Amino acid sequence: MTVNPHIEALPAYNAGLHVSRFEADYGQPPLAKLDSNETLFGTSPLAIEAGQSAVLRASLYPDGSATDLSSALAAHCDVDVDTIVFGNGSEELIYALYGAVLAPGDHVLTVVPGFGLHTLAAKCLQIPVRTVSYKGDWQLPISELTEKLTQKPKILAISSPSNPMGVALSIDELQDLISKIPPETLLLLDEAYFEYNPIATLAALKISGLNWVSLRTFSKAYGLAGARLGYGLCSNSEIRDGIRSITPPFNANSIAQAMAHSALSDKTHLENTIRQTSSARESLSDALREMKFEPAPSKSNAVFFETSENSRAVAEALRDVGILVKPWMEEGFERFLRVSVGRPQENDAFLSAIRKLGLKPGSFSTR
Ligand SMILES: Cc1ncc(COP(=O)(O)O)c(C=O)c1O
CATH class of the missing domain: 3.40.640.10 (Type I PLP-dependent aspartate aminotransferase-like (Major domain))
Structure with missing residues (x-):
């Protein structure tokens, strides 16, 4: 034994999936990579x-x-x-x-x-x-x-x-x-x-x-x-x-x-990214609310909401149709998904995938 026991006992960091790993497994790029709060509006x-x-x-x-x-x-x-x-x-x-x-x-x-x-x-x-x-x-x-x-x-x-x-x-x-x-x-x-x-x-x-x-x-x-x-x-x-x-x-x-x-x-690029992200985030949150989900009031490039199912199982089902999101694992929040805000096309792909899964809202807001 060379590694300290407290280090061995550490939980793994819940990181997103790199595109190359997805491609290796599925033979094509994901439809929407929304699992790591990266921006999909590009680099300056x-x-x-x-x-x-x-x-x-x-x-x-x-x-x-x-x-x-x-x-x-x-x-x-x-x-x-x-x-x-x-x-x-x-x-x-x-x-x-x-x-x-x-x-x-x-x-x-x-x-x-x-x-x-x-x-x-x-x-x-x-x-x-x-x-x-x-x-x-x-x-x-x-x-x-x-x-x-x-x-x-x-x-x-x-x-x-x-x-x-x-x-x-x-x-x-x-x-x-x-x-x-x-x-x-x-x-x-x-x-x-x-x-x-x-x-x-x-x-x-x-x-x-x-x-x-x-x-x-x-x-x-x-x-x-x-x-x-x-x-x-x-x-x-x-x-x-x-x-x-x-x-x-x-x-x-x-x-x-x-x-x-x-x-x-490059202030122009940053401003464009922020403007487009904010607009896409609000559209995504509105669409989720129409489906009776209750996303937290976000000011970042992510939305966080609860479904009635275990988030890991939901994220796996979404991954199989090319949509990557982050299943939350912290105790008490295991039914929450964190979805990074993409461009309208990625957000639409995500929304249509969760409609197809027939997910129901969770009940955290009443607790
Ligand atoms: C709250 C917060 N802090 C820090 C980081 C780490 O960012 P980076 O190491 O890429 O600067 C992240 C990345 O997701 C984050 O969400």
Whole structure:
């Protein structure tokens, strides 16, 4: 036995299926890949061009400080350059932050349903995770959180807009939450879907007096999930340096840096993606409501709703007709599907497939 027993016992991450795996199994591409919250509105052509040029220098190590991208992001987000940290996707930064901050005796507080890595990264370190569950109104369970915050978790991890529901904190709700957080607790505000709901969260964080990290990524609205580039905006440079001590020196590869820098400058592409995604999300949610499902009020590029059947069985049946969606596995939410918002053609293919399956709505909203 060489692997630590607590590592062996970790549940596998519930990842989506890569297109190539689907093609290998079914001999054709899927009709609709809606299982990983990628965008189906493509990558900025400027970013693709920048990536193609960067490939020509692939024999060189990247700029370990990502100087050009750091300056562009510092200006874009109006933060000090020495408070930004990069990751091979923002998921790497979750692990690095946990590694930098958590010690035996600490615990993490998070919400259910929530992004799996907020929990998994703590379990890797044998740090206990306490949770608070959403109810059918999909409002942040603030009184339960307030109560658990009195136990002084070392990290409160929460995503907004959230994965899987897409529900977003308003600035008032964020400020209310901040007012309940003790000084010993670091707020990890995971904003992977920030661009879909760009509100002044940073302004609220900056005046909070707390230790905080806002995690953002080029994987979602910017359409660079395969390039792997996420970043953290930290309340101060000490936290940034702590995270940086854990991440490997060249974790932000040169092709991703070049693509991200160009994607950031291509405002037209981003605006188009956001506009089309929001419109497709509302149409998809309306169509689900007409079928009596009750999708959570999403501000991201996903919809989350319950059917009367086990989600894994539903996702398997959908996969057999070329539709990939994410079956939710968390306890209490095993009948929920998370469906990424596609273009109208993918959303229609999904809707017609669930009509054919004759799925009925679940009953979570009444609980
Ligand atoms: C809430 C949340 N955080 C972080 C990530 C990780 O994104 P990436 O590592 O691609 O930046 C995801 C991806 O699905 C997410 O939903």
